[in-house]
Amino acid sequence: MPPVVQQDAEVRLAGNAVILKPPPQAPLSAIRLGELISEVLPPGVVNIVNGASPAPGVAIAAHPEIERIAFIGSERTGRDIQRVAAGAGVKHVSLELGGKNAMVVLGDAGIEAAAQGAVFGMNFTATQGESCGSNSRLLVHRSIADRVLARVVELVEQIEVGVPVSESTEMGALVSREHFERVSRYIEIGREEGAVVATGGGRPAHLPEGLFVAPTVFSGVTPGMTIAQEEIFGPVLSVLTFDTDDEAVEIANGVRYGLTASVWTQDVDRAHRFVEDLRAGYVWINDSSRHFPGLPFGGVKASGIGKEESLEEILSFTQSKTVSIPRRGR
Structure with a gap:
């Protein structure tokens, strides 16, 4: 949004008014943001709408005068927004949804760097693993799998x-x-389907x-297991092994999601x-x-x-207009 310009005793802004709907589990930061914004912007430019039921989100998606919707959350809710928005009009909808992201460690990779990357990428200490971008599937070449797993568990x-x-808390x-x-139920399912808890659980x-859930690492995970297919959105890392590059690609791509990979x-x-x-959509x-x-940043599938x-x-929140003016004499 361009800076505020004082002109003829009026404050003029170029850009969009915003409706922000935070998640019901964590509304306070958005409320505080609204308080700060109210000190510098006129009323109505930024609006914070809270609610524990689906009603506020449905109202936003269904409103005929709201033409641009951006959503971050679950695939199910994203599909609901698409459906409701399409029923109300022609809208521009962007969605950043779930992930079951694969970190592929080839046989020539550095053990320490890969292990550090796996733990960092799981976002244990950033979000308790509650992040769609977490690399919750660690695919390791069989020749180094035991060493990588052992170091990951240590970390x-x-x-x-x-x-x-x-002050000592990290997660x-x-x-x-x-x-x-x-x-907790996903951890139980992992055990029931034959995966081995290497730590946590x-x-x-x-x-x-x-x-509280201890940061958990499962070994012995196979591609078809529930914990290898579904987004857990918590501190649970599944370790799988492979023998060839083609097998690694097949496992990495063998889920419904396609947000990140490395x-x-x-x-x-x-x-x-x-x-x-x-x-x-994003590969390291x-x-x-x-x-x-x-x-x-964004995904596929x-x-x-x-x-x-x-x-x-930024450009997705604007609308282009083409203007053609004929030359004199035409």
């Missing part, structure tokens, strides 16, 4: 889980009881109360071949989960449509 077990008011509780129960022993190798040419084959080579200003964090996103 994960060093994460300090606790209440956020403690807090999950966002709600409903989500705590959902993540439940509530931390020193936290008998609260919505490949770890010392062979740049080989890495770029993977980049071509991986069906994901020897890195994971790191965003850079101006680089478009069930992970959504449209891009964020870039000029492309």
Whole structure:
């Protein structure tokens, strides 16, 4: 949005009015943002709408005068927004939805760098793994799988889980009881389907109360298991193994999502071949989960449509108009 310009005692702005609907589990930061904005912008330019039911979101999607909708959340809700918006009119809808992101570690990759990248990319200490961009599937070449797994477990077990008011805490509780129960159920399903808990797998022993789940790593995971297919959106990392590049690509692409992916190798040419084959909207080579200003972020398949964090996103909130003026004498 361009800067505010004082002209003829009136404040004029170029751009869009905004309606921000935060999630019901975490409304306070958006409310505070609204308070700060109210000190510098006129009423009605930015509007914060809260609500625990689907009603506010449905009203926004169905309003005939709201032509541009951007949503970040679950695939199911994104599809509902598409359906409601299409029933109300022709709207521009962008969606940043779920992810079951693959981090592919080839046999020539550095063990320590890959293990550090896997733990960092899972966003354990950033969001308790509650991030659509977390690399929740770690695909490792069988020749180095045991060493990578062992180091990942060491690093994960060093994460300090606790209440956020403690300065030593690195990972807090999950966002709600409903989500705590959902993540806990996925851990049970992993065990039932034959995966092995390498670390974690439940509530931390020193936290008998609260919505805490220890950062969890499953080994022995196969591509068809539930924990390898469905987005858990919590601190649960599934480790799978492969023998060939083609098998790695097949496993990585074998889910409904396509948000992010990464490949770890010392062979740049080989890495770029993977980049071509991986069906994901954002791919790192020897890195994971790191965003850079101006680089478009967004997925393919069930992970959504449209891009964020870039000029492309800014332009998507504008409308172009073509004007043609004939030359004199025509």
